[in-house]
Amino acid sequence: MVKTYTEALQFIHGRDRFKKKPTLKRMRQFMHALGDPQERLKNMIHVAGTNGKGSTVAFLRDLFMAEGQTVGTFTSPFITRFNERISTDGQPISDDNLVTMVNRIQPVVARLDQELAEEGPTEFEIDTALMFCYFASHPVDIVIVEVGLGGLYDSTNIIQPTVSVITTIGMDHMKILGDTIPKIAAQKAGIIKPGVPVVCGRLTPDALEVMDQTAAKNQTEVRALDRDFHVQNQPEPGWGERFDYTWNDLRWRHLEVDLLGQYQIDNAATALTAFVTYHQLRELPYDIADIRTGLKHTAWPGRFERLANEPLIAIDGAHNEPAMVEMVRLLRQHFKQHDIYIVLAVLADKQYGKMVRTLLKVPNVHIIVTQFQGPGKRAAATPQALEDAVAANQRVTMATDWPSALKEAMANISADDLILLTGSLYFISEVRQYFKESDE
Template sequence: MVRTYQEALNFIHGRDRFKKAPTLERMRHFMALLGNPQEQLQMIHVAGTNGKGSTVAFLRDLLMADGQTVGTFTSPFITRFNERISRDGEPISDDELVALVQRVEPVVAQLDQELAEKGPTEFEIDTALMFCYFASHPVDTVVVEVGLGGLYDSTNIITPLVSVITTIGMDHMKILGDTIPKIAAQKAGIIKPNVPVVCGRLSADALAVMDQTAARQQTQVVALGRDYTVTNQPHEAWGERFAYRYAAWHWQHLQIDLLGPYQMDNAATALTAFITYQQLRHGAVTPATIRQGLAHTAWPGRFERLNDQPLIAIDGAHNEPAMVEMAALLRRHFATNEVYIVLAVLADKQYTQMVRTLLTVPNVHLIVTQFSGPGKRAAATPVELEEAVTVHDRVTMAADWPTALREALSKMSAEDLLLLTGSLYFISEVRHYFKDPDDPA
């Protein structure tokens, strides 16, 4: 019997992470035993290769600016597990998490007995905890982020009011498939009959999969670049500014505090989903709500400033599509600065290509390193990373990231940028160090 917060975390993290089967029957059975709490909720479902977290954050703040109470389910966490289940941006309390685990623990034990070695996974339990929490702590809207893929993700037992697919790129290929259409088909698995779909900036082959799936489900796709547009309106301040147009809605000079062209796409995708959702609920869409919601949005670990002079930032660009976006951001915003990058990624990522992509930016100096890695997942070692490129005078190696940090700080001037990037687990470690340097946890 779980009694303490640490015991609750041990129970959650002690489960298998992956026991994927091409079915949702186990999850449906699990939720039925818990009384199907998900059926009490009004939800927006968000899938995609990259941009899910930021899109969820923009949606949360748009809905809150409208006066709604908003639940969010996100992954992974940056500082503490509790962040994954939040209400109006406030993570679930330790005591509430313990109470939830106490509720699901006997049901998990029952399923373990029924299904032998095929009881609920860690993420299925996370999802169940979230559904139970928001059913017993009601909110107006729950924004649910898909864990992996879509079709067989444990969150996909829901029927949301709106489905969102942010981007499609090459990641988790061993699980989702090795081509864009195959990966798109997995993400399109969240499309439900008569539930409108909002897509971000997708390639033509990915969008074709969405349109075909939506047609079969008797619904329609609204896509960035085809049905709604975002136009960059550059300015000198931190963040991005853009014009937005969708059907009868158009606004100039919308401001966000998150940096990067892709964040404008994420904001526009969230805004379109918000408009669609409000129409279904007969809710209001006002310029004041839009401007307040977008300007307010912050998302830890997404080109987040940790220090101003010198400028130190972290970003969880954890796969090759994200590194392509990162390289574009650096060319656009930091072309006149020297950029020192400390990179640490998980071993199952395309680190060879990630290193090469960063080195296409001529003012980048790269220090490859490693971190401990979560659970059983290995981090790529510096030797593996350094072997990912031919001998290069802008790549060095450090045994661990604190050493890499010291090396970068010793070389850079006050006008330069130091960026720590790669795995979100690595970013979590770095952020904790900067935010709580005296906390040994």
């Protein structure tokens, strides 16, 4: 039995992250031993995708909250504290409730460890179980569940959602999910269920074809951005984005979000289509005033988030190559008149060199590559990887740690320039924590 919050976290983080053989059998057995709490959650939306999952969950949360619903969310990874992963109306689970939930599942985990030998529940299966148990005992109107990795074998994939969402498909986690877009798409499409409509963000034609084929087998339909629903960017000066949205006979003009980037317009439109689909299926009314409020109100820590104004310092968890491509679009659109200093730190399993080359396509960018303390058993990129990145271009330098990199950037910029700290979400979590503590 755990007595403290620290002990609860030690129990969770002390588990294996992956098993050699992907399967949902262990998760089903685990849930069955807990009384299948997930079956008591009647209203759920399931969100998968390479990038954009977290922001799409945040838009959905705020859309439902704007009309007065209570919303549970399950997201990963966390930015500041583990508790953020299980939240109600944006408020993380309390330390006491987390301890209570851990004590509920710990005896079941111990039993399965004995019964299954090496194949007891993983860390993420335990996270998922905690969430199901919590929302079963602390009911909300709707739970929005973010997939951890992939989809087909993800531990969240035992649910029966009302709507499934697949945000984007890109090259990430290739050792686990496959080395081509169709292979990765097939893993993400694993969340598609019989008769459950699927809303997709901006997908490549080969990825969308996988979604359509999987949906047809499951006798359901796909609603895809750029094919079935559409957005038109309406650029305006200042922070945020504005866009028009059309889907069938719905035509809404000048919707606003307080996040930067075309991809955030895509995420907002994908969330909006899932929101409307949910209301249609449940035969519930919705109001455009609430929709405008929900979209405008949405904030998502670590997604091009401002930490300071003069100079502008921002953080963004662009932790893979597809996210860097989107970052380049954002920088070209919003910051072409500014010098941009990018402090970049990623985990060892990412395509470091490719990410650097992508960022260098922006002519006014200077990159400082650096290291940070990788989380748990996951290593940050090696000094050799950093040196290789520096050798490639004179606009790339190297710093031993990110505070030194930040100091170097501050010494070189003027008040109207931009410093962007980006890469691993674990890295920007560390940076964010540092800035928040400095403000207090």
